[in-house]
Amino acid sequence: MREAFQEELEKFLDKLIMLSNSANESLHKAMKAFEEDDNELAHEVITDDLRINALSVEIERDAYRLIVLQQPVTGDLRKIFTVFSANSDVERIADHATSIARTVIRRNPNEEKIERLDDIVKQMGEITQEMISDVIQAFVNGDVKQARKIAERDSELDEFQQQIYGIASRSMESDAEVIIGGINYIGVANNLERIGDYVTNICERIVYLNSGDIVELN
Template identity: 45%
Template sequence: MLRSQFDEDLTKLHTQFYEMGMAVSEAIYKSVKAFVNHDKALAQEVIEGDKSINKRELKLEKKSFEMIALQQPVTKDLRMIVTVMKASSDLERMGDHAVSIAKSTIRVKGNKRIPEVEADIYEMAENVKQMVDAVLMAYVKSDAKAARKIAKSDEHVNHFFKKIYAESIQIMEKHPETVIGGTDYLQVAGYLERIGDYVTNICEWIVYLKTGKISELNVNQKK
């Protein structure tokens, strides 16, 4: 009886983690869409929605501690619970970066736009969102091989960051009126790059779940 209750709780924990991940993925998508389209209402929606993401993380953490304290899980089950706790903390930070992007949108007041940089930011965000969605699937399937592959794709995100950085600096030097807007682009690209790093962290937790070993993936890529 106790075991079946524990399995049920574990399944719920997995489901709630996945749901939190989907909410974070949507927040990232909306925040970039709001930024590129200067949509302040959508940006506000992301900021408001972050409260729900934070509540989800607290709920997962509380349930995880309860399961550890009351049911004293064996090694494999304990790994599952630790993975949820650690990975949900990474998700929560990703949600915070989506909020930072949304706040950049609200700050922008008719600054000179740089369409080619915005196109790159949008493409970078698409890459990041694909990584987020893929890591959630890898988590559901406990797929360590997929996790390693996803972590590797963070190189593309870092490449975009360098490209946007170089492009923005070059344009700002030539056209001083783009400096305020350009600074926002640099910040947003930085937030997206950090989201990519958190996805890599979650990949590491998936590998840990499968193997019991903490592996540093993309050690040269991460800051």
């Protein structure tokens, strides 16, 4: 009976990893769509989000089922609650990737771009994707030290976001033709910064799961 429960628990954990990989792939597509003005790819992100939402709901249902039917002991219960909480964070990461995709779809392909912001947004996207990949690995390995290091990178995203605010604001003040484009850059930066916050939340879950300590890393 216990062995069967452990197998179910492993499958439950695997679903979170699958969800995280899917969310990261959506972010990759959204950033590529933004950089290349690829509406078709942006629509693909929106379609993918429906599947991600369905898997997230499945994970939530599994959590309830495992708790009610299996009556897990303290250590296993901690795992279930950790996955349950992280599931919500990952689903929101995918939502922000979808928001970036929607920005691509609604923007005018002829709108004026601000080249300096293209570079900064690209760097933000790369850091965010690295953070997601690394946090998946830290979760799999139960690596508390790595989780703490990943959370520290959130400050890089905050700094880039402030740079984008400053450059976009000055550009919009001096040139009315870049106002809509500037707003779009700010919107994408906001989405990436929020994704960084959700990755940091997952890092906190990893610390809790493997040490029992409730910490704030943001």
